Amino acid sequence: MNKDNLFKDGIGLTPQDLIRYEHTLKDLIHEFLPFESYSLYFPRPAKGQFRAELECSYNQEAGELMLPLRLLGRDMCYFIARGVTVKAPATSALYLEALATCSLEKILLYKTSITDKLTGMATREHFMSKLVKELDLIQNCMMPAPGGCKDPGIPTFSGSVGVVVLDMDNFQRINDRYGYELGDSIISDVARRISDVVFESVVCARIFDDKYAFLIPDGRPKVCAKLAEELRALVESIPVQDPVTRDVIKISVSAGFANYPQALSGPHFKRTAEEQSRILMRKAAKAVATAKDFGRNCVFAYSDILKKGGKVLEVLPLQRLALSIGQSVDAREGGRFLVWSPDYQSGAQAKLTEDERISGTYPTMYKAEIVVIEVQEEIAFAEILHLSDPAWPVTEGDRLSMLNEKDSFFDAQAGPESSKTPQRDMVTGLYSYKEFIGRYSRMRQNMEKFSIAVLRLAASPAEHGGNFQKLTDAQVQKVASRAETIFDESCMGGRYSLNSLIYFYPQEESDSVMENILRLIRECSADFDIELGAGVSSFPFLNYRRSEILDNCRKALDHSLMMDQPMVAQFDSVSLNISADRLYVDGDIYGAIEEFKLALLADSDNILARNSLGICYAQVGKPEQARKQFELVLEITPKNIMALYNLGWVCQMLGNREKAREAYEKCLELEPENVFSLVRLGVLAEQDKGLDEAEQFYLKAADLKGGDSLTMRHLARISYARKDVNKAREYLHLALNANHNDAYAMNLLARLYLESGEDPQIAEVLARQSSALKPGKEQFWETLAEVLVAQGKDSEAEQVLSRI
Numbered sequence: 001m002n003k004d005n006l007f008k009d010g011i012g013l014t015p016q017d018l019i020r021y022e023h024t025l026k027d028l029i030h031e032f033l034p035f036e037s038y039s040l041y042f043p044r045p046a047k048g049q050f051r052a053e054l055e056c057s058y059n060q061e062a063g064e065l066m067l068p069l070r071l072l073g074r075d076m077c078y079f080i081a082r083g084v085t086v087k088a089p090a091t092s093a094l095y096l097e098a099l100a101t102c103s104l105e106k107i108l109l110y111k112t113s114i115t116d117k118l119t120g121m122a123t124r125e126h127f128m129s130k131l132v133k134e135l136d137l138i139q140n141c142m143m144p145a146p147g148g149c150k151d152p153g154i155p156t157f158s159g160s161v162g163v164v165v166l167d168m169d170n171f172q173r174i175n176d177r178y179g180y181e182l183g184d185s186i187i188s189d190v191a192r193r194i195s196d197v198v199f200e201s202v203v204c205a206r207i208f209d210d211k212y213a214f215l216i217p218d219g220r221p222k223v224c225a226k227l228a229e230e231l232r233a234l235v236e237s238i239p240v241q242d243p244v245t246r247d248v249i250k251i252s253v254s255a256g257f258a259n260y261p262q263a264l265s266g267p268h269f270k271r272t273a274e275e276q277s278r279i280l281m282r283k284a285a286k287a288v289a290t291a292k293d294f295g296r297n298c299v300f301a302y303s304d305i306l307k308k309g310g311k312v313l314e315v316l317p318l319q320r321l322a323l324s325i326g327q328s329v330d331a332r333e334g335g336r337f338l339v340w341s342p343d344y345q346s347g348a349q350a351k352l353t354e355d356e357r358i359s360g361t362y363p364t365m366y367k368a369e370i371v372v373i374e375v376q377e378e379i380a381f382a383e384i385l386h387l388s389d390p391a392w393p394v395t396e397g398d399r400l401s402m403l404n405e406k407d408s409f410f411d412a413q414a415g416p417e418s419s420k421t422p423q424r425d426m427v428t429g430l431y432s433y434k435e436f437i438g439r440y441s442r443m444r445q446n447m448e449k450f451s452i453a454v455l456r457l458a459a460s461p462a463e464h465g466g467n468f469q470k471l472t473d474a475q476v477q478k479v480a481s482r483a484e485t486i487f488d489e490s491c492m493g494g495r496y497s498l499n500s501l502i503y504f505y506p507q508e509e510s511d512s513v514m515e516n517i518l519r520l521i522r523e524c525s526a527d528f529d530i531e532l533g534a535g536v537s538s539f540p541f542l543n544y545r546r547s548e549i550l551d552n553c554r555k556a557l558d559h560s561l562m563m564d565q566p567m568v569a570q571f572d573s574v575s576l577n578i579s580a581d582r583l584y585v586d587g588d589i590y591g592a593i594e595e596f597k598l599a600l601l602a603d604s605d606n607i608l609a610r611n612s613l614g615i616c617y618a619q620v621g622k623p624e625q626a627r628k629q630f631e632l633v634l635e636i637t638p639k640n641i642m643a644l645y646n647l648g649w650v651c652q653m654l655g656n657r658e659k660a661r662e663a664y665e666k667c668l669e670l671e672p673e674n675v676f677s678l679v680r681l682g683v684l685a686e687q688d689k690g691l692d693e694a695e696q697f698y699l700k701a702a703d704l705k706g707g708d709s710l711t712m713r714h715l716a717r718i719s720y721a722r723k724d725v726n727k728a729r730e731y732l733h734l735a736l737n738a739n740h741n742d743a744y745a746m747n748l749l750a751r752l753y754l755e756s757g758e759d760p761q762i763a764e765v766l767a768r769q770s771s772a773l774k775p776g777k778e779q780f781w782e783t784l785a786e787v788l789v790a791q792g793k794d795s796e797a798e799q800v801l802s803r804i
Contacts (some may be wrong), residue, residue: 011112011120013071013104015042016200019762021107023733025069028103029079033065033096036083037726041066042759043078054078056093058086067096071104077759082726116206118184119191124213127205128277131215134161135260135280136273137709137739160587162219164228164257165284166235168210169296174249178242183210186251190235197234198227199772200765201741213281217741217773221259221301221587228255228299236297252297256287262586263302265330286328293324303586305329310400312339319384321370321394326378333497334554335372337382337400340365368394369403373433374498383434425495427473428480433502436494440504443492444539444546447506451513451538452553455479455520456500458531458567472499478528479520486520510538510570521566533560537571542601555579573603580612589616607633611643614650623653641670645677657684675707682714691718709738713745725752743773747780750787760790771800778804 018025018040026038043054054068054075065086067079079100086092114126122130138161168187175183187210194212195204203215214231216224232255240249260276261269263283268276283302290309291300300309310325321339325331367389370382384394422439423432431439444450457475480501483493487503496502505513517534524530535556539549552571559578560569569575580595593616599609614629627650633643648663661684667677682697698714701707716731729752735745750766753759767784774780781804788797 011108011115011117013076013108013111015077015761016765017107017111018069018077019765021110023737024107025079025103026733028106029067029081029100032099033067033081033084035065035081037729038082039080039729039756040759040762041078041080042076042761056097058089058093060086060089065096067100069100069104070097071101071108076104118188119206119212120188121191121195121212122203122205124205124207127203127207127213127215128281130203131161131163131277131280132273134215134217135276138260160218160220160262161260162216162221162224162257163260163280163284164214164216164219164224164231164255165207165281165288166212166214166228166231166253166255167288167292168235169252169254169292171210171251174251178245178247178249182242186240186249189240190238190251190253193234193238194231197230200769201773202227213284219257219259221257221262221303224257224259225299225301228257231255232297232299254288254291254296255299256284256289256291256302257299258283258287258302282328302329306331306335307402308400310337312394312396312398312400313379314396315394316381320373321382321384323372323380323382323400324378325400326376326380328378331372331375331380332554333372333375333500334550336385336403337370337372338366338403339368339370339394339398339400341367341395341398366401367392367398370394370400371433371437372497383432385434385437427477428493428495428501430480430501431492431494433495433497436492436496436502436504439492440494440550443504443506444549447539447546449507449509449539450549451505451508451510451536452549453503453505453513453517453534453536454496454500454553454557455483455503455517455532455534456497456557456561458533458561469498475499475528475530476501479524479530479532482523482527483520486516486523508538510536513538514568514570517568518566521568525565531565531567533557533563533567535560535569535571535575541571542598573599573606573609576602577606577609577612580609584612584616589620592616593620605636607636607640607643611640611646614643614646618646618650618653623650626650627654639670641667641674644670645674645680648677648680652680652684657687660684673704675701675704675710678704678707679710679714682711686714686718691721694718708734712738713742713748716745716748720748720752725756728752741773743770743777743780746770746773747777747783750783754783754787754790760787763787764791775803 022040029035029038054070054077056068057066058064063083063085065081065084067081069076069079086096114123115121116123168190171183174186187206191204191206191212198204198214201217205213205215207213214227216227232253235251235253238251240251241247242249258280260280263280264276268279271279287300287302287305287309290305291298293311294300294309306325306329309329310323310331312321313324314322316322323331323337365388367387368384369386370384372380372382374381387393423435424430425432430436440452457472476495476499480493483501483503487493488505490506492504492506494502494504513536517536521532521534524532535553535558537549537553537556539546541549541552544552552575555578556569556571556575559571559575560567562578563569576595576599580592580599583589583592583595593613596609596613596616599606600613603609610629610633614626614633617623617626617629627647630643630647630650633640634647637643644663644667648660648667651657651660651663661681664677664681664684667674668681671677678697678701682694682701685691685694685697695715695718698711698718702711702715712731712735716728716735719725719728719731729749732745732749732752735742736749739745746766747770750763750770753763753766764784764787767780767787771777771780771784781800785797785800788794788800
């Protein structure tokens with residue numbers, strides 16, 4: 001590519017680019033100009049000049065070279081190299097400037113390769129590579145259980161990321177009517193306006209013709225929802241007019257978002273970061289599709305699709321329905337929904353007098369309650385449990401709202417047993433789901449004790465080829481027939497879904513049920529080569545109500561499918577622990593706390609639940625309660641490294657440094673290469689002004705796997721305290737290379753630029769980025785205010801300080 005083409009598509013280098021690629025630029029220049037230290041300097045233009053004119057200068061005594069960085073005749077900034085020797089300054093200047101320009105051209109070529117030419121945003125390929133890297137960085141920071149988040153106290157990676165996708169509404173119509181040239185200008189203008197308002201830390205990309213995607217580090221659901229809504233409103237407000245017809249064109253976008261790890265489930269976490277990134281994008285795209293289905297120009301979260309984003313696709317015989325929800329949105333057999341008509345969401349108006357009118361909105365009226373009986377990848381099938389009005393049937397296009405079983409209308413309608421012939425499943429001869437639930441709801445009402453079990457085929461028959469339903473029916477029929485020979489006559493069975501059965505055991509406790517279930521599973525495996533998973537739950541258990549036992553059974557089934565053969569789980573403390581972990585991943589820490597408490601109520605020796613409860617307490621600002629939990633774990637297992645480390649962490653939060661140090665040292669006795677303990681000991685030594693001791697801890701941690709990314713910022717802080725600015729700068733660039741969203745490293749680098757007086761503009765860019773990433777850190781806003789004052793922007797500085 002020749003120089004004339006470098007700017008052909010409007011892609012160039014900005015001062016922000018030079019800051020972003022500063023470490024790469026340093027390496028490129030170091031290849032032809034060895035130096036001891038360096039800095040970038042963006043001089044202000046002289047009065048009356050649009051841009052500063054730069055000249056190469058060399059101070060032989062100081063060994064300092066001010067090398068202009070120039071691209072296509074445009075002066076950008078100085079690269080100040082210190083500790084250099086230039087033998088022939090007069091003749092070498094042009095040679096060095098040319099090599100510096102080549103370095104900039106290399107960086108520009110790279111930027112061109114990752115930039116969409118029409119919008120200036122990132123390409124889809126670059127966006128996906130960034131997403132993969134982000135997921136790879138936070139893989140080990142998701143769960144409070146062993147093998148999960150190794151240190152929620154060290155601010156490394158947030159353990160969360162969000163993806164927002166925008167899709168222009170009805171954009172092909174604009175292209176068809178007004179031409180693709182106008183369409184391209186709209187896409188470009190929308191991209192420019194969006195890029196102007198999003199934070200620097202957000203990766204913006206054009207992933208298809210009229211689709212944009214945004215990668216948000218630390219992207220919690222509320223943050224993603226806020227950004228998506230702001231961008232939707234921004235696009236809606238953009239004025240567009242066809243220059244030929246003068247038509248005013250209304251444009252809008254549908255937005256959807258998904259969060260990691262909340263949107264992924266158990267099996268997904270076993271996949272590579274590349275696979276997970278594509279799953280996350282697919283889920284965000286599903287949210288966009290739901291937003292379009294709900295009328296366009298709105299925002300939908302992936303997590304809301306199952307709750308309120310489904311609809312009836314088709315009404316089938318025998319009171320069955322096809323639904324738009326499936327495994328892709330975590331729909332499950334047994335899930336209940338209310339069906340309502342979107343036709344009755346309009347308003348009502350009445351005229352009282354000639355000048356007075358009143359208006360209102362119809363309340364949502366529900367047609368029916370349904371239960372999911374079969375789930376496939378993209379769709380599900382359901383059975384109608386209860387109709388609000390037989391004269392008002394469910395129709396195609398009706399909407400769904402998720403319902404908790406305790407709020408079910410169906411159970412409330414379960415009166416005396418009907419005298420009509422009970423509904424039977426044609427394959428197994430057992431009760432249909434509706435019939436079973438009706439009888440179960442009536443029978444359990446006054447029963448002092450009972451158990452319930454759900455059995456599911458662990459492997460899909462479709463994996464072996466052939467007709468899925470026919471093969472599934474054949475296997476379920478064999479299981480039901482064998483169960484009839486094992487279970488007592490008092491046991492009531494039903495078809496729970498296409499691939500599962502449900503059994504009710506009146507007056508039986510779970511131990512006897514577990515014995516029979518285990519026998520059934522072993523015989524089915526040996527005689528039919530059918531692998532089953534089974535969950536068992538009983539009443540009474542803790543403080544659960546009778547109506548909650550079936551949900552407990554489903555949790556036990558989820559537990560069983562994570563086990564090795566035989567996959568049988570009784571709802572217990574471990575099942576509660578798994579459920580609590582899920583709540584924790586979903587961001588519901590308070591819900592997780594309650595579930596962990598129940599797990600401990602069921603088994604006070606459940607050290608996993610106790611450790612996890614301690615982490616949750618610490619994260620909601622209750623360190624004293626957290627400390628008690630970790631100490632109780634250590635009473636049971638004194639060599640529990642996770643509890644020891646967490647105890648040190650929480651003691652540090654409480655200001656008890658001596659006890660914290662003791663806990664970290666015990667961790668190292670048990671595991672000498674525990675990186676996080678070394679870093680924590682370094683922090684404690686640093687707080688005690690023992691810089692040499694702290695440095696030794698950090699350097700030791702840096703030599704271990706994963707330690708380099710954790711320690712660079714800390715080593716920079718040591719160098720900064722010793723007034724070794726050049727070394728501090730080098731460490732900070734290494735920290736940002738390891739984690740491009742390290743707000744602490746950005747802020748410290750901003751202070752370096754500010755205090756050295758080299759360039760307050762660079763300091764401002766870095767300070768703004770760090771404040772955007774960590775808006776709760778007052779010192780970051782204070783740094784930004786100082787930078788603005790240094791540039792004479794006093795009013796802006798006052799606005800910044802008002803946020804503190």
